């Protein structure tokens with residue numbers, strides 16, 4: 001049952017009385033706006049919580065208005081060293097409250113002078129809201145339960161995404177070897193709370209410490225990914241929710257916070273699934289997995305999926321046993337400390353603390369039981385396991401509602417994305433725009449099919465700066481991580497390999513960044529985000545076997561090779577891929593390929609090594625089961641590049657679009673992707689995000705066109721006026737802006753729907769974006785060229801090349817008409833429903 005903050009107040013415990021007069025004097029001096037003189041003063045205590053005594057100061061101001069403040073102090077008496085660090089709590093509250101959106105109460109002052117009220121203390125804002133002391137959320141509706149747990153996962157993700165250096169907490173703790181140091185610390189604490197003259201020591205706890213030390217996860221030594229701000233005691237009952245809105249307004253109890261391995265927080269927050277550590281006389285402390293999960297509370301895997309996707313963290317299966325066992329161990333040590341204090345008469349939680357010793361031992365037993373289990377968590381979230389659509393929609397619907405109420409808008413990039421945007425724009429300014437002319441010069445020379453030496457250097461720089469493979473969606477990154485770190489003992493999170501996995505972005509988040517890359521023809525591939533490589537990497541990630549991935553995906557992720565996608569054929573209408581005629585026939589342990597492909601983009605690039613080819617393995621199978629996709633090493637005998645094709649005279653060197661013949665090209669049978677007859681299935685998966693990337697880039701193309709158009713209009717004088725002063729220009733410019741913004745919103749919406757509903761369900765909006773974006777870009781570029789006069793049609797500006805490329809996108813990846821057909825079909829279906 002939810003309790004209002006005020007309902008948790010109880011009369012002051014005589015053992016914890018403090019010098020009220022001294023406190024009032026201090027508060028009047030140090031808390032801005034503190035009523036002085038205080039006409040009435042009531043000091044009460046919070047009954048919930050076992051550690052640092054927490055008080056409510058209710059002060060009446062001269063006008064009669066009562067104000068509440070919260071005071072938190074160390075417990076009296078002899079206490080364990082380094083525990084109850086209210087100074088650190090104050091520091092973290094201050095940093096988070098001042099610089100981030102993590103919900104925490106505002107802090108007013110810290111008093112380190114123990115002589116004033118017996119121990120150091122701080123005073124903070126009183127938050128009236130709802131606290132759920134019982135993690136089963138008894139008396140709460142199932143829908144609300146779900147929202148509360150998802151909000152908890154969201155808030156934990158927000159804490160973990162905090163850039164500690166940016167808020168002055170970079171020295172708040174050591175990040176490396178967190179688990180190792182924590183095991184040692186809590187073992188020491190346990191030893192000092194138990195033993196001779198103290199509560200009895202439990203041998204299995206000491207054995208557990210030993211086991212944990214032997215099983216410290218490799219990632220613990222890292223200083224990079226997955227380390228950062230750790231709350232240290234993250235539980236639903238340490239959160240204050242808004243009285244009516246089911247959102248977190250305050251995260252409390254930061255006394256154990258530090259920097260370190262954040263997965264420890266996550267596992268700790270999952271303990272209710274494993275154990276019920278409510279201090280009672282109970283004999284069984286079984287968690288949800290034992291008692292059954294209360295209706296509405298998400299499954300453990302749903303909760304974890306929510307956290308992982310919101311925080312962009314990998315699925316924690318590999319070391320889950322350790323993290324849960326460690327959380328139980330740490331919990332046991334804390335409870336042993338509480339119990340010891342109770343035996344000495346100074347536990348702030350009062351009588352409930354007498355059960356703490358029993359719970360401590362139950363936690364140790366539970367940890368051993370967990371360790372002995374064969375399977376504790378799926379290797380990765382199964383495709384079907386995610387927070388059910390309805391609850392996400394509900395949750396996000398509510399969130400969106402709240403966001404709109406806060407006037408932030410639906411499509412506002414997160415802080416993380418804004419930082420990446422800034423970094424990306426600066427990179428474009430510093431390294432890409434200045435090189436464009438150089439790149440063009442080489443691409444028009446007789447050495448056109450070679451790579452400019454600067455290009456690879458800039459790529460290396462982009463990789464180092466973390467602007468690499470940003471297109472990789474969250475779920476694919478988890479799979480790639482598993483692959484990358486599987487056999488490579490040198491590779492660990494935080495190493496350069498981690499940079500290959502992108503930044504854990506959703507399609508929507510990537511949209512804001514891909515748009516920026518689109519502003520230059522040369523940019524996408526510098527960030528390893530160019531077509532067709534991105535689509536091909538997605539195919540290999542989703543459908544490749546381990547061997548295929550090792551051979552081709554890793555070098556592609558590293559940017560060491562490039563790739564092509566060979567589907568279109570000159571002799572058949574390829575917008576309908578069922579027409580494809582290239583044959584892929586099985587002969588023993590090989591497949592033999594015969595056919596002609598054209599418009600295979602990227603195949604002219606000297607770095608291109610691998611083609612994903614679509615052809616027919618069975619001409620007699622049902623129409624959509626005839627096609628298969630197969631990997632073809634471009635150097636296989638029989639693969640002949642016939643010519644580069646030109647787009648309005650541009651050959652797009654050194655990338656190029658090739659016509660290629662395949663004459664008895666023999667490749668190993670293991671090169672087939674997913675299996676014979678699965679080509680359409682793969683195409684569906686490949687084309688959704690890939691098509692949208694084109695749209696995102698087209699928004700950037702149009703922005704570049706707008707910039708150039710405005711610059712020209714402001715500087716060029718015709719008939720005595722700047723072009724910008726001619727009325728016709730103004731209305732054309734305004735119309736361009738309107739169209740651009742419409743298209744941008746459509747593209748972002750499509751990306752958001754792709755994230756939330758998947759490829760198939762988002763196909764309508766994807767088709768709309770695919771038609772709208774190139775048509776809009778063409779209009780804007782056409783106008784920009786018009787404003788430039790003849791120069792706009794020349795190759796002296798980037799406009800003509802951008803226009804030519806944009807024009808291809810009304811055909812490439814499916815002609816407009818096909819997408820319009822999709823949209824119309826869905827529209828008619830809706831009408832029939």
Ligand SMILES: Cc1cc2nc3c(=O)[nH]c(=O)nc-3n(C[C@H](O)[C@H](O)[C@H](O)COP(=O)(O)OP(=O)(O)OC[C@H]3O[C@@H](n4cnc5c(N)ncnc54)[C@H](O)[C@@H]3O)c2cc1C
Pocket residue numbers: 532564565566567568569572573574575576598599600601602647657808811812813814815816817818821
């Ligand atoms: C620059 C560029 C790069 C490309 N890169 C690649 C690549 O890397 N790999 C690859 O495999 N292919 C690539 N393509 C090829 C592209 O995917 C095909 O051109 C496209 O799928 C259309 O096929 P098609 O050219 O055979 O046209 P067709 O199928 O012959 O269609 C011609 C026209 O028919 C009309 N039409 C078609 N279907 C319908 C319909 N349902 N309703 C009404 N009208 C219709 C449209 O006007 C369409 O433009 C590229 C093309 C270009 C221009």
